[in-house]
Amino acid sequence: MTQSTLIIGAGGVAQVVAHKCAQNNDILGDIHIASRTISKCEAIIENVREKGAMKEDRRIQPHQVDARDSAAVADLIRATKADIVINVGSAFVNMYVLDACIETGAAYIDTAIHEEPDKICETPPWYANYEWKKRDLCAEKGVTAILGAGFDPGVVNAFARHAIDEYMDEVASIDIVDINAGSHGKYFATNFDPEINFREFTGVVYYWEDGQWKETEMFASGRDWDLPIVGTQRAYQSGHDEVHSLAVNYPEADVRFWMGFGERYITVFTVLKNLGLLSEHPVTTAEGQEVVPLKVVKACLPDPSSLAPNYTGKTCIGDLVKGTKDGKPAEVFVYNVADHKEAYEEVGSQGISYTAGVPPVAAAILISQGDWDAKTMKNVEEMDPKPFFTVLDRIGLPTRVLEGGLGGTDKAWNG
The missing domain is CATH 3.40.50.720 (NAD(P)-binding Rossmann-like Domain)
Structure with a gap:
């Protein structure tokens, strides 16, 4: 022990x-x-x-x-x-x-x-x-x-490893999809540290495709995903931590990360970014005070931990992994669904x-x-x-598998 x-x-x-x-x-x-x-x-x-x-x-x-x-x-x-x-x-x-x-x-x-x-x-x-x-x-x-x-990173990395080990001879792609279909009731807030949250989305979106690093911009590439429990949700290709290790450990696979965003988040984020309010570099006010815009925005937003009591709905996070098995196309979606209210009742925190x-x-x-x-x-x-x-x-975080990919046969993971 x-x-x-x-x-x-x-x-x-x-x-x-x-x-x-x-x-x-x-x-x-x-x-x-x-x-x-x-x-x-x-x-x-x-x-x-x-x-x-x-x-x-x-x-x-x-x-x-x-x-x-x-x-x-x-x-x-x-x-x-x-x-x-x-x-x-x-x-x-x-x-x-x-x-x-x-x-x-x-x-x-x-x-x-x-x-x-x-x-x-x-x-x-x-x-x-x-x-x-x-x-x-x-x-x-x-x-x-x-x-x-x-x-993510973490469990989704294990989802990728499991899908490849158990369902594939060769892997072709790993698409990680993170959907929060919950509602916190605030006009605008981030689910974790606003400073870290915004930094993820203000720079270049890196992804691994065709054996090389490629770049795009935030919100430039989006698609609808029809997922278990939460239904059809819009997600956008984003930069994220797990892409940077999975691409090294599975260089033969295309590796991308997709995160769900509502229209309000995109609108507010875009305005803040265009005004320079998400910058990590200090500016000087007319009064001579030096401030970091990103830290000021963080101070004005709700503390993520304060969102928990009124949070409702569910999250769905998983990996859609494609490849071949016995020379035939293979596809599997490994995922978890969590409930905001249940999380709050157990530990006093929201589902994220x-x-x-x-x-x-x-x-x-x-x-x-x-x-x-x-x-x-x-x-x-x-x-x-x-x-x-x-x-x-x-x-508290059970793993489920859709054999055959999205729309496939749903079952609990069985070790």
Whole structure:
């Protein structure tokens, strides 16, 4: 059993992670939650206790830390005797937390690629600019680092691996489709950190096709997808983390990511972008005050965690994978459907946070049990997906399969 698990971050996803760690603290041990603002950690702990989430009577404690201070994070890992660190803080802190784990020997899990505040859409594959530079050091020191272990990236990477392993001799394409058919009741809001959300869509959309990186613009390529439960939904080709590892691990496949957007989101986003309000570069006001427009917009929008109480509807996220089997065309859609209201009732967070927060806890459980204790750095598609699906099924995100692709035979995943 893991002695203790350290959670970095105290937003909506961290709240889900804390609940799921508490529900599995017979495996994950004591729980420690750290953020720059300790009151946020305390609020999460209060919610965990109110929901009666603790499986065993073990410690759950808050801590204050600047996650961009690797030495401070390393000191906290030692002080809490953490075996596993689940990093669900801002993507800006990944490399600092990873360095602390390498120094201390703790296992590392994150849910997104590292970013630098002044850079957007760097040369692909993005992982090669940051985390992968530490891969050899992780192997040398025997440190397990599981990258991109949220839902997308994360579970969708495992969906791709499963579809290829079980249904194909050769893979031709991987199309990841992310649809949120829910409603939060606000005029405009983002489902997770607005700064990170907008940065995903303001730069070049990179995708992998015909064995090379290609580029398009946001909202330039859209299509309707007829999906289980949520029905026909419009989605647009977008840049996203998982494309950058799947394209390297499956270079023979075209790899694209599609995300659903409503007309209001597109309209507001376009106006903000055209006015320069989504820029990450500082500007000076008439009063001489220097501000970053993107951070001002973030401060004006609702906190994503505040959306949860009134959120209704469902999400559908999955992979449509095409290839050949025994010389014949093969197609499969591997997916999950989550419910916003059910997520809120269980852990006090909306469905987007739920789908992002459950998978890193499943990864932590697999590391603790030895299944995923790789002693090196891995992306999710490089790990056996079957134990991952088994744990996800048990803790709240069941996997389903449409054999024959969209419109095919629907069944629960059966390990």
